[in-house]
Amino acid sequence: MNRIITFSRRNQKEILRDPLSYIFCLAFPLVMLGVMTVLNASIPKEAGMTVFRIENLSAGVAVFGQTFVMLFTALTVSKDRAGSFLVRLYATPMESIDFVIGYMLPMLIISLVQTALIYVVSLIISWIVGTALNPLGLLLSLLTLIPSALMFIGFGMLFGTLFSEKSAPGLCSIIISLGSFLGCIWFDADATGGAMLSICKALPFYYCTRSARSAVALHFTTDGWTIPFLIVSACAVVLIIVSSRVFSARMKADLA
Amino acid sequence: MMVETRHLCKKYGSKTAVDDLNLTIAEGELFSLLGVNGAGKTTTIRMLSCLSTPTSGEAFVSGCNCASQAKEVKRIVGISPQDTAVADHLTVLENLTFMADLYGFSKEKTEQKVAQMIADFRMEEVANQRAKSLSGGWKRRLSIAMALISEPKLLFLDEPTLGLDVLARRELWRVIEGLKGMMTIVLTTHYMEEAEHLSDRIAVMISGRIAACGTLAEIKTAAGAKDLESAFVTIAEKEGAI
Numbered sequence: 001m002n003r004i005i006t007f008s009r010r011n012q013k014e015i016l017r018d019p020l021s022y023i024f025c026l027a028f029p030l031v032m033l034g035v036m037t038v039l040n041a042s043i044p045k046e047a048g049m050t051v052f053r054i055e056n057l058s059a060g061v062a063v064f065g066q067t068f069v070m071l072f073t074a075l076t077v078s079k080d081r082a083g084s085f086l087v088r089l090y091a092t093p094m095e096s097i098d099f100v101i102g103y104m105l106p107m108l109i110i111s112l113v114q115t116a117l118i119y120v121v122s123l124i125i126s127w128i129v130g131t132a133l134n135p136l137g138l139l140l141s142l143l144t145l146i147p148s149a150l151m152f153i154g155f156g157m158l159f160g161t162l163f164s165e166k167s168a169p170g171l172c173s174i175i176i177s178l179g180s181f182l183g184c185i186w187f188d189a190d191a192t193g194g195a196m197l198s199i200c201k202a203l204p205f206y207y208c209t210r211s212a213r214s215a216v217a218l219h220f221t222t223d224g225w226t227i228p229f230l231i232v233s234a235c236a237v238v239l240i241i242v243s244s245r246v247f248s249a250r251m252k253a254d255l256a
Numbered sequence: 257m258m259v260e261t262r263h264l265c266k267k268y269g270s271k272t273a274v275d276d277l278n279l280t281i282a283e284g285e286l287f288s289l290l291g292v293n294g295a296g297k298t299t300t301i302r303m304l305s306c307l308s309t310p311t312s313g314e315a316f317v318s319g320c321n322c323a324s325q326a327k328e329v330k331r332i333v334g335i336s337p338q339d340t341a342v343a344d345h346l347t348v349l350e351n352l353t354f355m356a357d358l359y360g361f362s363k364e365k366t367e368q369k370v371a372q373m374i375a376d377f378r379m380e381e382v383a384n385q386r387a388k389s390l391s392g393g394w395k396r397r398l399s400i401a402m403a404l405i406s407e408p409k410l411l412f413l414d415e416p417t418l419g420l421d422v423l424a425r426r427e428l429w430r431v432i433e434g435l436k437g438m439m440t441i442v443l444t445t446h447y448m449e450e451a452e453h454l455s456d457r458i459a460v461m462i463s464g465r466i467a468a469c470g471t472l473a474e475i476k477t478a479a480g481a482k483d484l485e486s487a488f489v490t491i492a493e494k495e496g497a498i
């Protein structure tokens with residue numbers, strides 16, 4: 001236990017002391033929140049575009065932010081693997097479970113703080129634009145997004161373990177684009193329908209945004225919240241298991 | 257015996273990195289592995305510190321088998337890898353504390369060990385500087401101090417003075433000499449004068465094999481040479497490495 005905490009603290013410090021983390025994980029999502037709100041103001045009501053309204057935008061941006069937590073997880077793991085820092089730790093009593101939890105725990109905390117900040121800013125924006133959000137909805141949405149955070153962290157671990165410091169960020173940016181597009185963060189697939197909706201529904205990202213949005217609206221229906229939430233939770237479990245297995249296998253191979 | 261290997265071999269595909277290595281290193285000894293690039297020094301150290309599994313043969317550290325008793329061995333050894341391995345965004349103090357915490361030291365003991373390392377390595381002026389911003393020499397010192405903080409009985413220093421200037425190298429020699437007798441040290445190097453200056457015993461490694469092993473005087477006598485460098489060249493010629 002003390003090894004996990006020690007390693008988590010180190011990882012947290014490494015990330016929080018890198019200015020890039022703030023730019024990507026915090027500044028960028030918040031800027032998007034502002035820009036899209038301004039954009040929304042210039043969309044005529046008759047267009048029926050609802051995706052940029054703060055009640056939909058807030059949860060979308062929260063999921064968008066989580067994709068950058070994935071990027072930083074991948075970066076941290078791949079950087080450690082590239083140098084001999086991991087080799088040094090392999091020679092200490094650290095075991096693979098210590099590494100896996102030690103990487104995931106700080107990322108989960110960072111992700112929760114990130115979502116909380118995005119929601120606080122959303123709440124302020126909602127007062128300004130005059131469609132006040134329910135703070136309880138935002139809080140429940142924050143909790144709803146925990147499995148989603150774990151899923152993205154799992155993706156990050158997986159890419160960071162399998163790929164180099166150079167290729168991992170590239171692969172993450174594919175997930176970031178896919179996730180924000182097919183996760184219906186910037187457009188409304190339910191309104192589009194057709195093949196597009198089917199593709200979105202075949203991937204987990206859509207369910208992240210859907211369950212988080214439903215929670216913001218306190219709209220806890222089976223279709224709107226329960227099923228999407230369960231799908232995301234199942235994906236999170238799978239990714240956590242797969243990524244920790246892959247990490248352990250990689251560690252074993254390194255020590256061969 | 258602190259270290260004992262029996263017919264230790266490591267093959268990577270068809271390439272033999274370490275070939276039938278039989279070594280014994282006594283407790284408290286400073287033992288140098290001297291060899292050119294690719295001689296198998298790092299591979300040997302990796303096997304002895306449970307970072308690599310031998311293809312065949314056995315290795316023992318303080319009587320524990322490196323393959324089957326890795327947990328015990330890891331408690332005994334400390335390693336300073338060939339490439340400096342420090343956490344970039346942590347300060348010197350934090351790096352040292354981090355390592356001590358991994359071994360589960362009490363708060364008092366951690367503080368005391370960290371203070372001791374800072375003093376022993378004369379790192380007071382950089383103690384609160386992030387590792388990222390240290391010069392190569394300071395990073396290397398920190399990397400070695402991190403290996404020492406767990407109070408290892410067996411310390412591996414893989415090319416500790418690589419890339420250091422003359423003064424920094426002398427300074428590090430002073431530190432290593434200060435450690436002599438307190439623990440067993442296995443050091444790799446391709447600098448003759450370093451092996452000459454520091455070691456109790458030297459093994460000359462050529463293409464994965466020990467070509468000569470003994471005290472400085474024994475190696476010089478056996479090769480009929482007046483210094484280690486000419487002895488090394490004679491041995492390498494005999495082994496067909498040149």
Ligand SMILES: Nc1ncnc2c1ncn2[C@@H]1O[C@H](COP(=O)(O)OP(=O)(O)OP(=O)(O)O)[C@@H](O)[C@H]1O
Nearest residue numbers: 268272273291292293294295296297298299300338
């Ligand atoms: N992981 C590996 N895969 C394949 N070959 C390897 C691996 N590690 C080492 N080797 C090979 O084993 C041989 C011995 O390498 P080793 O790193 O032990 O040499 P060294 O004596 O430490 O050299 P140097 O002075 O350059 O550090 C080299 O030929 C090297 O190419």
Ligand SMILES: [Mg+2]
Nearest residue numbers: 297298299338
């Ligand atoms: Mg080497």
